[in-house]
Amino acid sequence: xxxxxxxxxxxxxxxxxxxxxxxxxxxxxxxxxxxxxxxxxxxxxxxxxxxxxxxxxxxxxxxxxxxxxxxxxxxxxxxxxxxxxxxxxxxxxxxxxxxxxxxxxxxxxxxxxxxxxxxxxxxxxxxxxxxxxxxxxxxxxxxxxxxxxxxxxxxxxxxxxxxxxxxxxxxxxxxxxxxxxxxxxxxxxxxxxxxxxxxxxxxxxxxxx
Amino acid sequence: xxxxxxxxxxxxxxxxxxxxxxxxxxxxxxxxxxxxxxxxxxxxxxxxxxxxxxxxxxxxxxxxxxxxxxxxxxxxxxxxxxxxxxxxxxxxxxxxxxxxxxxxxxxxxxxxxxxxxxxxxxxxxxxxxxxxxxxxxxxxxxxxxxxxxxxxxxxxxxxxxxxxxxxxxxxxxxxxxxxxxxxxxxxxxxxxxxxxxxxxxxxxxxxxx
DNA sequence: TGTACATCAGTGAACGCGCGTTCACTGATGTAC
DNA sequence: TGTACATCAGTGAACGCGCGTTCACTGATGTAC
Numbered sequence: 355x356x357x358x359x360x361x362x363x364x365x366x367x368x369x370x371x372x373x374x375x376x377x378x379x380x381x382x383x384x385x386x387x388x389x390x391x392x393x394x395x396x397x398x399x400x401x402x403x404x405x406x407x408x409x410x411x412x413x414x415x416x417x418x419x420x421x422x423x424x425x426x427x428x429x430x431x432x433x434x435x436x437x438x439x440x441x442x443x444x445x446x447x448x449x450x451x452x453x454x455x456x457x458x459x460x461x462x463x464x465x466x467x468x469x470x471x472x473x474x475x476x477x478x479x480x481x482x483x484x485x486x487x488x489x490x491x492x493x494x495x496x497x498x499x500x501x502x503x504x505x506x507x508x509x510x511x512x513x514x515x516x517x518x519x520x521x522x523x524x525x526x527x528x529x530x531x532x533x534x535x536x537x538x539x540x541x542x543x544x545x546x547x548x549x550x551x552x553x554x555x556x557x558x559x560x561x562x563x
Numbered sequence: 564x565x566x567x568x569x570x571x572x573x574x575x576x577x578x579x580x581x582x583x584x585x586x587x588x589x590x591x592x593x594x595x596x597x598x599x600x601x602x603x604x605x606x607x608x609x610x611x612x613x614x615x616x617x618x619x620x621x622x623x624x625x626x627x628x629x630x631x632x633x634x635x636x637x638x639x640x641x642x643x644x645x646x647x648x649x650x651x652x653x654x655x656x657x658x659x660x661x662x663x664x665x666x667x668x669x670x671x672x673x674x675x676x677x678x679x680x681x682x683x684x685x686x687x688x689x690x691x692x693x694x695x696x697x698x699x700x701x702x703x704x705x706x707x708x709x710x711x712x713x714x715x716x717x718x719x720x721x722x723x724x725x726x727x728x729x730x731x732x733x734x735x736x737x738x739x740x741x742x743x744x745x746x747x748x749x750x751x752x753x754x755x756x757x758x759x760x761x762x763x764x765x766x767x768x769x770x771x772x
Numbered sequence: 773t774g775t776a777c778a779t780c781a782g783t784g785a786a787c788g789c790g791c792g793t794t795c796a797c798t799g800a801t802g803t804a805c
Numbered sequence: 806t807g808t809a810c811a812t813c814a815g816t817g818a819a820c821g822c823g824c825g826t827t828c829a830c831t832g833a834t835g836t837a838c
Contacts, residue, residue, distance in 0.1 A: 364800060364814055389791060400816050402794080407814090411792065464677075472737040480742055487743065509744055513734075514756040518723075521730025525722075528681040533689055534696065535718055547723040547760070554763030573781055573833060598824060609783050611827080616781090620825065 369407045371397040373417045380418065380461045390414070412470065419471045420482060422462040426455050427485030434489050440500030444493045446548050449519040450541050452486070456523035463527060487516060497552075503559045511555070518547060578616045580606040582626045589627065589670045599623070621679070628680045629691060631671040635664050636694030643698050649709030653702045655757050658728040659750050661695070665732035672736060696725060706761075712768045720764070727756060 365371065375396035379388035390411055391401040408414040433451045437444035456463050465471055466483075475483065491512040498508055525531055526540045574580065584605035588597035599620055600610040617623045642660045646653035665672045674680055675692075684692065700721040707717055734740055735749045 362800075368814080390793085391791075399814095401792090402817080403815055405793070467733065467737060468673075472739065474738075480739075484739070484742070510752070513740070513744060513747065514727075514752060514759075517730030517734050517752075517756070518727045519730065520733055521726030521728065524676065524729055524733055525726050528676060529683075530681065530689075530693070531722070533693070535722060538722065543719070543723060543726075547726070550723075550763035550767070551756070551760055552763070553766045554759035554761070557762045557766060558759070571833075577781080599826085600824075608781090610825090611784080612782055614826070 365399060368397060368399060372404055372407060372414060373421055376414055376418045377421055385461055386464060415470050419465045420479060422466050423483035429455060430486040430489040434493055440496040442497060442552060445497060446545050448490050448493060449544050449548060452519050453523045453526060453540055453544060456527055460527055490516060505559045574608060577606060577608060577612060581613055581616060581623060582630055585623055585627045586630055594670055595673060624679050628674045629688060631675050632692035638664060639695040639698040643702055649705040651706060651761060654706060655754050657699050657702060658753050658757060661728050662732045662735060662749055662753060665736055669736055699725060714768045
């Protein structure tokens with residue numbers, strides 16, 4: 355918020371300051387339409403300074419994207435810790451958190467799921483961006499263990515749930531839902547379809563147990 | 564392909580020619596990065612001519628977006644007609660068609676689900692853009708009728724299936740899937756999760772019948 | 773049927789402006805001796 | 806501890822260019838009389 359008044363000629367941590375400045379600008383404006391000069395100004399430096407730390411604007415956006423994935427992963431971990439391990443409630447809460455994250459940070463969605471977020475990344479970056487998914491996969495694994503279901507693959511189930519949840523997030527963000535169903539409640543629909551999905555799973559796995 | 568050599572000073576149908584030119588450029592380049600001059604050139608007119616028919620570039624993109632929704636709706640109708648009415652196969656085929664459409668027309672996805680496609684539209688445009696969904700809803704209704712399931716709402720189910728399918732489309736397009744599951748088959752996963760979903764529905768509706 | 777005139781879809785050239793990026797230069801920092 | 810020097814993170818100004826859009830003008834079309 356307040357710019358340090360006693361800043362010296364050298365910033366100290368301009369790299370991170372720029373990432374945060376860009377993220378704030380994106381969040382406040384609700385779009386990716388900030389300029390490098392905007393980000394530099396907010397970080398308290400001239401418009402040429404960012405180029406000491408980022409090759410170009412794309413590189414800065416990539417870093418902001420990583421921050422978005424990190425935030426999603428962190429909030430997923432918090433959700434998992436605050437719910438009973440192995441419960442379906444954990445899985446549902448993770449999905450609702452995902453949807454809420456996308457709704458609250460709509461422009462970040464474009465970053466994370468647009469050209470930049472889906473570009474090829476090295477393993478380290480990928481794993482960081484995927485940490486939220488691994489939380490879901492672990493929650494599914496715990497659920498299957500708790501119920502002693504062995505006939506299904508937790509990775510397979512986690513991907514299917516991810517698709518469901520991501521679809522709800524995308525649809526809700528598109529703003530089209532109220533046209534179809536004026537008082538549709540995404541969180542409730544996500545809850546019931548997750549339960550429906552696991553109920554279906556039971557009919558399959560029961561015969562295998 | 565071939566520009567009519569005997570074209571007079573007046574084009575005749577420049578409005579539609581520009582929409583098609585823009586759509587082709589998007590498809591060929593795989594991005595939305597064409598210029599108004601590109602579209603005009605392809606339609607065989609000068610770069611100022613488009614402004615007789617479209618207020619600005621956004622208006623042209625909106626028209627292309629409508630074309631995308633129309634194409635999706637048409638292919639959905641074809642799928643529905645070529646499968647047994649009331650069958651789960653129809654529903655699955657509609658989903659797989661949706662995913663294939665998004666994969667094949669990736670840049671159109673950005674148009675249809677980005678800023679432009681999700682902008683407020685009048686009822687006529689909305690209904691045209693939603694015609695694919697109505698095909699799915701009808702297929703769900705036919706399925707429920709055929710099985711004499713009355714306890715569930717076809718609109719509710721259709722939205723949930725839409726979310727699932729859309730999620731698979733988005734995830735598959737992001738290119739991240741192979742990182743998690745090297746030989747994941749989206750069409751097969753969509754098939755099995757749709758069946759799982761309806762199996763779950765049976766466990767609910769059985770008790771109501 | 774022929775001429776005058778309004779209308780409007782085209783042309784070609786240029787404008788303008790936003791913004792990413794570069795350039796020559798400067799101020800601060802740290803380290804060798 | 807003090808001085809010289811390499812290093813590098815900053816500055817301020819400007820460049821350049823891509824591209825959407827406008828402008829004055831022209832060619833074709835259709836209709837009134």
